[in-house]
Amino acid sequence: MNIALYPGSFDPITNGHLDILQRARKLFDQVIVAVAENAEKDPTFSLEERKRLVEENVTHFDNVSVESFNCLLVDHAQKKNAVALVRGLRAVSDFEYEFQMAQMNRHLDPKIETVFLMPNEKYFFTSSHLLKLVNRYGGEIDELIPANALHALRSRFAKKSVSEG
DSSP states (O other): OOEEEEEEOOTTOOHHHHHHHHHHHHHSSEEEEEEEOOGGGOOSSOHHHHHHHHHHHHTTOTTEEEEEEOSOHHHHHHHTTOSEEEEEOOSHHHHHHHHHHHHHHHHHOTTSEEEEEOOOGGGTTOOHHHHHHHHHTTOOOGGGSOHHHHHHHHHHHHHHHHHHO
16 A cells, blocks of 8 residues: 655645645555644644644545654654655745755655645645735635634634734
8 A cells, every 4th residue: 555644734724735635645545644743833723723624624535544743754654654755846935945855854764755746826825824924914815725724713813813902
């Protein structure tokens, strides 16, 4: 069985993430969405919340599972017998960072390949960070983020506005 890990912080999950996942699940027998703890990124949502938001969007995919991890990605991939890591590339600006990560992962375990997938062009400009920023200032992001994540985002920033005011 060809297993791939699709790692990320998913803070929160976007339609771009889901587009990449849809592409990956056609290439591999099983795709594990691996939600990283990533405390150094100061996430908006807790690890449990991010994992739940992803889970709620993949229930209809028979070959996708979701789990969290807090270790080296390669170590987690080895534990899951993954043959590949799936990464999304939106723009040229993503490439340098992703290339460095792929090379480090190859150094740590040359048997695990990194596969780069590009989302649909309508998601090239989206990132969780950008969507959080646009949402915070009242911009329209409904077509770029799943409904559950949009609701969670709006609720989270509404609570912050109340507590800040």
